[in-house]
Amino acid sequence: MVISQESIRFAAVGDLHCRKESAGSLRNLFTQAAEAADALLLCGDLTDYGLPEETHVLVEEMAAARIPIVAVLGNHDFESGRQEEVQRILIDAGVRVLDGEACEIHGVGIVGVKGFAGGYGRGTLGPWGEGAIKQFVNEALHEALKLESALAKLRTSQRIAMLHYSPIEATVKGEPVEIYAFLGTSRLEEPLIRYPVNAVFHGHAHRGTPEGKTVNNIPVYNVAKPLLQRSFPDRPPFRIIEIPKTEAGTV
Numbered sequence: 001m002v003i004s005q006e007s008i009r010f011a012a013v014g015d016l017h018c019r020k021e022s023a024g025s026l027r028n029l030f031t032q033a034a035e036a037a038d039a040l041l042l043c044g045d046l047t048d049y050g051l052p053e054e055t056h057v058l059v060e061e062m063a064a065a066r067i068p069i070v071a072v073l074g075n076h077d078f079e080s081g082r083q084e085e086v087q088r089i090l091i092d093a094g095v096r097v098l099d100g101e102a103c104e105i106h107g108v109g110i111v112g113v114k115g116f117a118g119g120y121g122r123g124t125l126g127p128w129g130e131g132a133i134k135q136f137v138n139e140a141l142h143e144a145l146k147l148e149s150a151l152a153k154l155r156t157s158q159r160i161a162m163l164h165y166s167p168i169e170a171t172v173k174g175e176p177v178e179i180y181a182f183l184g185t186s187r188l189e190e191p192l193i194r195y196p197v198n199a200v201f202h203g204h205a206h207r208g209t210p211e212g213k214t215v216n217n218i219p220v221y222n223v224a225k226p227l228l229q230r231s232f233p234d235r236p237p238f239r240i241i242e243i244p245k246t247e248a249g250t251v
Helices: 027-036 052-064 083-092 131-153 177-182 186-194 225-231
Strands: 007-013 039-043 069-072 101-105 108-112 159-162 199-202 211-213 219-222 239-244
Touching: 007 027, 027 039, 027 052, 039 159, 039 199, 052 083, 069 108, 069 159, 101 131, 108 131, 131 159, 131 186, 199 239
Parallel strands: 007 039, 039 069, 108 159, 159 199, 199 219
Antiparallel strands: 007 239, 101 108, 211 219
């Protein structure tokens, strides 16, 4: 790996959905990402059922990627209630797993949260009525607050935000309209308006749209692997962006 003097190249992909029988199927992706980029961002749903056995397969597959790897978990990684084990296996393998934290890679500040659902714009679910509805909305608010807190800690001039759920409606378009509210929420966009970043990456919406923008024109990239494979069949299934290189800040 040779880092450009002018920019840092990030590869991003989500929704790998690694299973126990996936051995050998993801190795080429990680090898190609390491050859194309200076760091790799994994945007959730790394496993299919959130099992430690799946995670062990995943870390074996990513062993060839000798570049920094940063990840957030997705809803599938929570499916079996063993997300802490999944996270620990990833961390032990050298992956930086973010859940409302910030880190710095080659002078670029990176924040990450899973995010949550709740809908967009006028269709955003409000905390009214039954306790279960309030609890659902509070989860979305909690994830948005974690994102805002992490963004506020960054002291780098160049920054990236990673999520699993989408902060904008534009990148979920292509999915059935009826499930938009379960693919993300505008509440995740609000911190990005207060603390702008160079780019936002998310996954989750397998049949969504590859690109969109926040209301303050921050580019948002849907990097769900099934979407990238369908949209760009002639490319490896990850998205590359270049961030101008500056002097490192502090986190």
